[in-house]
Amino acid sequence: MKKLISSVSPHFHSPVTTQRIMLDVVLALLPAAVASVIIFGWRAALVIGVCVAVCVFSEWGFEKLCKKENTITDLSAVVTGMLLAFNLPVTIPLWQAAFGSLAAIVVVKQLFGGIGQNFANPAITARIIMMTAFSGTMTAWVAPDGVSCATPLALITKGEMSSLPSLSSMFLGLRGGCLGETCILALLIGGAYLLIKRVISWHTPVAFIGTVALMSLLCGKDVLYELMSGGLVLGAFFMATDYSSSPATKPGKLIAGVFCGLITILIRFWGNFPEGVSFSILLMNILTPYIERLTRAKPLGGVKR
């Protein structure tokens, strides 16, 4: 008789793997990617392609250099590349997009230990680095027809409500902005897919978007425009729900979502920048370990801490 395998229980494992989860996120991002090409043209595909390629290559290269196990097959670098591209204007010089991708993977992700160990979301942080480094090209917005224009949030800040696109154009993404953030319809389809596949839970997106809606209402702003402008939907479904940089407990997810919403509102209404989604997510990333500690469940029959 052949030798028996002896291992510790359990001997069954769920079919869900890290790679499968990341593949689901990629699939969920695809509608918005397709929408960005339709809205902004083929250059959107080029920017996404460059970001994904550089992210995957720099992960492979860094791990090769450090003699670490190669992890590019888990597809997490692909997700980072897509998300970073979604946060860039379509006109971004490609070398700048490549630089941001390199920073996302090497500085934010790998230097902190790779997948699961980074305390901040790589795409968000890289975007903020790029906004500081290339503030001109990072805010060179164009309308779908290629003519330079202001984003809806900038218009709202200036009080030029009459020049805003119609609500249906906002929903379909026919406005100036980052290439992956504009088409709310595509983002909602992707978000729903992630919820159905249980890759993410409803807590963070609902708390995040709900807080922005409530605060906009209280501050007398146009709620629907506030919700569909900027990177709110993209951020709430795809970035604030990032596993390694957000709380894993359910109450923690709610708290993170609410504070992301509040910080977004503070920056949008009273801050120097027209948009605050990226900053709010990064700030809450830093607080994640504390939120988790605060919201740890009391085990059944156990004493809390």
Next chain:
Amino acid sequence: MKLHGTKIPHNKNTADKAPVALPMPAEVVIPMSMHIGRPAKPVVKRGDEVRVGTLIGEADGFISAPVHSSVSGKVLRLEDIRMSSGAFVTAVVIEPDGNQTPDENIKPPEVTDFESFVDAVRESGAVGLGGAGFPSFVKLSVRDLSAVEVVVINAAECEPYITSDTRTMLDKTEYIFKGIDALKKYMGVKKFVIGIEDNKGQCVRRLNEFCSKTEGVETYVVSSVYPQGGEKVLVYNTTGRVIPQGGLPLDAGVIVINVTTLAFVGEYLETGVPLVSKVVTVDGTAVSEPKNVIAPIGTPIKDLLSFCKAEEPSKILYGGPMMGIAVPSADAPVLKMTNAVVAMDEKEATPPKTTPCINCGRCLTHCPLRLDPRAISRAYKLKSGEDLESLCVDLCMECGCCSYVCPAKRPLVQTNKLAKAALRDYKSKKEDKK
């Protein structure tokens, strides 16, 4: 609110298969330790003639259980065998004569009061047949009988594949209720709850027929979400009671007893035949004819597997795939608490590749006891006894939900086991310092 758990495959392929007797094995190997506690002391020697039910090992100390011969025949030898835990235990090897002559001393026990009832349960050799193997009479030796407010009968059978409890409920229903009657009569228990998963409709209907004729017994159907059969989980979900950390069910006024154990006690009171055979579910990806078999205790597992046409299994388990123990060899015998033998093919048997933790939190949202395996792993790596204590790792019942759902396939249960040992170490060192 019910405790959550994990949806896992049920694979109850053998639920409708009435148990069939196994052909007599060439020899049976009966270890003296098939229970938690001190091993029994062998009382037979090489060459002795034994019959079915002859005492071959007597209980040694309070927490121990007697062992009886499962066949009639001749003692070939006493030898030390290695159990799946790695420990060596004396086993009595018997060559069956094939006649299965019962021991002449077998007669129904005389039970008149609580004490003689507990004595009878001790003599029967009964241990927790759900898999734990805790001597049943110890559990029933309650000092203050008024503390027992409710008996929870564990009929959840939440592990995949296993249907031996299902067969008990269908084939031995009257003995379950004889057992209930005995607990009523001799222990004064008034309330019984049979906790059962909703994937066993025919068992529920059968039990309900009997419940309607018996006072104080109700079935409580819980959803088929693993691990409903975990003691803490079942007690909470059926009665709302919480077993305190480090405590026993009795601290919450509950005694939990497995349905097959109870049926055995009921049967023993009527027949006096001690625990000598088991209904064992044989199933798994390497088994082409899954069956429920009636096997004499001590039968080598390989006999069960060849009877059920298992080809070249790569992994063999005592019990189900969630908490079962992988045995090092198919020579391992059927034990008192063996309720299933699962044989897996190579594809299923090979442990999946472990990748880095992605901090997704699935382990903590699926832990029925609301532990945080992710944080426990970190604390264990840092050797922080303080953190392990605050994370209550000692509550872990090793059900396997965390490892099952982990997308990175990390060995979380294994780490919890190691962390529990580390915490015990830390606590005893803290005691020493005082």
